[in-house]
Amino acid sequence: MDQILNIDEENMTITIQPYVNFPRLQTxxxxxxxxxxxxxxxxxxxxxLSNILFNGIWQSSFAYGPGWRSIHSLKVVLSNGDILDVGSSALPRAGKSWWQGPGPDLKGIFEFIHYGALGVITEATLKLYPWVGGDWNPVEEEYDKPRLPENHRIFYIEFPSWASMSKAMYEISHEGIGTHLDSAMDAWNCYFTTPHQEESERLFREKFFPQYFIYVVLAGISSSRQLDYEERVLRRIVAETKGKFREDLREILTDWQGEAFRSGNSPRMLRHGGYSMCRLSSSQIETQEYFDKVHRDILARHDHY
Ligand SMILES: Cc1cc2nc3c(=O)[nH]c(=O)nc-3n(C[C@H](O)[C@H](O)[C@H](O)COP(=O)(O)OP(=O)(O)OC[C@H]3O[C@@H](n4cnc5c(N)ncnc54)[C@H](O)[C@@H]3O)c2cc1C
Known part of the structure; x- marks a missing residue:
């Protein structure tokens, strides 16, 4: 159950069994x-597959959608032993080529948060996307300091307020530039960049990282001119929303160059407390703002980070 069964380069799909993990698929x-x-x-x-079924929110969901948006077809074993093909493979002559429809599709009930209760998925065909990052495969020597993949640029930007950060994020989305657009909160950055709890807490208390902060990744998928164009658009939006590029933080935040594409140090965020998780998982901007306020209030009153 850990095999890559097929990579269809022409139709840009991969068929996997459930125990294929991210490094294997990506390599x-x-x-x-x-x-x-x-x-x-x-x-x-x-x-x-288990990540997609369970959550499937990726650093680059901004460009590619949540994980289940990639599922073309599933093979499901039901509790009575029946084997069900759902998704486009169930349509006559459609193959495993398309993610949804036409018409109703049973795939919807198996692709997200049933926790295996409705059946065991033994095979999934997922959509693939263009990769222009070249030979990118961080090794142990690069731990903490992964290279940025080729043809990609990453920017760290601070804003004076929640409102200006949200406005910039809306504008960037509407311009259709970039693959990653994430609000990387101060607590989160404190965890990533330090191997010890004590050091993380010190950076947090000293307000080392900005509170209203995003990172953006641009990918030159069609050409380097596209990259230049997207950077110009980004710089215009940042100027209009009173943001500030924090080049001085680039080195300490090098970790994002890897985390954005393949998780490495991220589980450090669970060392203590769940503040950063809460802000991450709330979806609407108003809800995020509310969570942020409530948690900062708790942090200010209790010595628990
Ligand atoms: C520090 C940390 C950070 C995280 N950040 C993110 C994040 O940014 N984005 C995100 O999406 N998630 C995130 N998560 C949650 C993460 O997605 C899950 O913890 C992870 O995917 C579980 O992987 P697993 O292979 O161990 O799955 P499991 O725990 O084995 O499975 C997950 C669920 O899927 C079901 N399942 C597994 N295989 C099958 C199958 N073949 N058929 C049917 N059902 C099946 C299981 O029953 C279970 O309910 C984070 C978790 C941690 C600990």
Whole structure:
């Protein structure tokens, strides 16, 4: 149950069994100029399929959608032993080529948060996306300091307020630039960049990282001119929303160059407390703002980080 069964380079799909994890899938696809379009912040040994079924929110969901948006077809074993093909493979002559429809599709009830209760998935065909990052496969020597994949640029930007940060994020989304657009909160950055709790807490208390902060990744998928164009658009939006590029933080935040594509140090966020998780998982911008306020209030009153 840990095999890659097929990589269809022409139709940009991969068929996997459930125990294929992120590094394996990415290593095999990236050398073919393709990838699955993202990574969760859990350990990269998480199964790709189990992650999608369980959550599937990736650093680059901004460009590629949540994980289940990639599922073309599933093979499901039901509790009575029946085997069900759902998704486009169930349509006559459609193959495993398309993620949804036409018409109603049973795939919807198996692709997200049933925790295996409705059946065991033994095979999944997932969509792949263009990878222009070249030979990118961080090794142990690069731990903490992974290289940025080729043809990608990463930017760290601070804002004076929640409102200006949200406005910039809306504008960037509407311009259709970039693959990653994430609000990387101060607590989170404190965890990533330090191997010890004491050091993380010190950085947090000293307000080392900005509170209203995003990172953006641009990918030159069609050409380097596209990259230049996207950077110009980004710089205009940042100027209009009173943001500030924090080049001085680039080195300490090098970790994002890896975390954005394949999780490495992310599980550090669970060392203590769950503040950063809460802000991450709330979806609407108003809800995020509310969570942020409540948690900062708790942090200010209790010596628990
Ligand atoms: C520090 C940390 C950070 C995280 N950050 C993120 C994040 O940024 N984005 C995100 O999406 N998630 C995130 N997560 C959650 C993460 O997605 C899950 O913890 C992870 O995917 C579990 O992987 P696993 O392979 O151990 O799955 P398991 O725990 O084995 O399975 C997950 C669920 O899927 C079901 N399942 C597994 N295999 C099958 C199958 N073949 N058929 C049917 N059901 C099946 C299981 O019953 C279980 O309910 C984070 C978790 C941690 C600990």
């Amino acid at each position: 095999e696809t990236m050398k073919r100029g393709l990838w699955n379009g993202g990574t969760p912040l859990s350990a990269s040994t998480s199964g790709v």
